[in-house]
Amino acid sequence: MPTLGQNQYGKAETRVVRIVRDGAVHHIKDLNVSVALSGDMDEVHLSGSNANVLPTDTTKNTVYAFAKEHGIASPEQFGILLARHFVTGQDAIHTARIRIEEYGWERIETAGAARHSFVRTGQETRTAQITFDGERWEVISGLTGLTVLNSTDSEFWGFVKDEYTTLPEVRDRVLATDVHARWRYGWCSDGDGDGDDGGEPAPDWERGYAGARDDLLAAFAETYSLSLQQTLYQMGARVIENRPAIDEIRLSLPNKHHFLVDLEPFGLKNDNEVYFAADRPYGLIEATILRDGVRPRIATD
Numbered sequence: 001m002p003t004l005g006q007n008q009y010g011k012a013e014t015r016v017v018r019i020v021r022d023g024a025v026h027h028i029k030d031l032n033v034s035v036a037l038s039g040d041m042d043e044v045h046l047s048g049s050n051a052n053v054l055p056t057d058t059t060k061n062t063v064y065a066f067a068k069e070h071g072i073a074s075p076e077q078f079g080i081l082l083a084r085h086f087v088t089g090q091d092a093i094h095t096a097r098i099r100i101e102e103y104g105w106e107r108i109e110t111a112g113a114a115r116h117s118f119v120r121t122g123q124e125t126r127t128a129q130i131t132f133d134g135e136r137w138e139v140i141s142g143l144t145g146l147t148v149l150n151s152t153d154s155e156f157w158g159f160v161k162d163e164y165t166t167l168p169e170v171r172d173r174v175l176a177t178d179v180h181a182r183w184r185y186g187w188c189s190d191g192d193g194d195g196d197d198g199g200e201p202a203p204d205w206e207r208g209y210a211g212a213r214d215d216l217l218a219a220f221a222e223t224y225s226l227s228l229q230q231t232l233y234q235m236g237a238r239v240i241e242n243r244p245a246i247d248e249i250r251l252s253l254p255n256k257h258h259f260l261v262d263l264e265p266f267g268l269k270n271d272n273e274v275y276f277a278a279d280r281p282y283g284l285i286e287a288t289i290l291r292d293g294v295r296p297r298i299a300t301d
């Protein structure tokens with residue numbers, strides 16, 4: 001009979017978001033936790049007996065319950081708690097390997113922002129598309145991967161309900177999205193590319209980018225949201241109002257759902273603290289916002 005070699009099992013990539021609400025100031029911890037357990041697991045492989053198997057589903061639940069009970073001080077400390085729990089709690093489990101990725105969030109610091117708005121660090125990409133037909137320029141600038149989250153001031157209710165609707169109405173939810181924005185400058189020149197011979201100096205691209213990015217963040221943070229659609233319009237409108245050089249902006253916003261984890265089975269109350277951050281499927285909300293009288297030119301795909 002072939003020999004069973006090293007083996008391990010557990011739930012991979014449990015996405016847990018823990019929000020601590022210190023009055024109006026909120027703090028966020030966002031982890032991706034993978035549990036791998038090993039020990040006396042010959043029987044489950046060889047005879048199919050599950051007598052030593054703590055289900056992977058239980059390891060996932062433990063991550064959520066521990067996030068509530070112990071909080072998340074650091075990934076190391078959280079991983080130590082989990083590993084100790086599995087190894088000391090189950091005779092058959094001899095080794096627990098806990099891998100954790102922590103995603104960083106910075107507070108959005110704009111004049112009008114509350115203390116519950118965050119932007120994820122280090123993922124953003126700046127984009128530019130330049131088209132020239134010998135006469136006219138079209139410059140579309142943008143960004144992708146600007147991930148933002150409001151831990152309150154978001155509701156969703158009053159929507160259409162048909163025979164397939166199960167979504168409960170909510171008066172307080174997490175609103176998170178990866179901003180994908182493209183904005184088109186009104187600027188065009190007469191063709192030699194120096195940007196000023198047509199009488200129209202080229203915009204300051206650096207300031208345009210920084211300004212539009214600030215506007216998007218500020219509007220996201222400052223909007224009390226009744227839907228992501230409403231937040232989207234506010235974000236686009238802020239750019240159009242504040243940046244005269246920009247005529248059109250196209251926003252594509254995935255609704256990165258955060259579902260409250262039911263901790264009742266473990267005797268714990270989840271007071272909007274522990275969330276499952278789902279990656280798919282996601283709502284996708286898209287729209288173009290235009291300066292009055294301008295014709296849309298940014299592709300809608």
Ligand SMILES: O=c1[nH]c(=O)c2[nH]c(=O)[nH]c2[nH]1
Pocket residue numbers: 156167226227228229255283
């Ligand atoms: O902001 C939202 N807009 C929707 O259209 C929608 N649909 C849904 O299921 N959740 C949400 N949230």
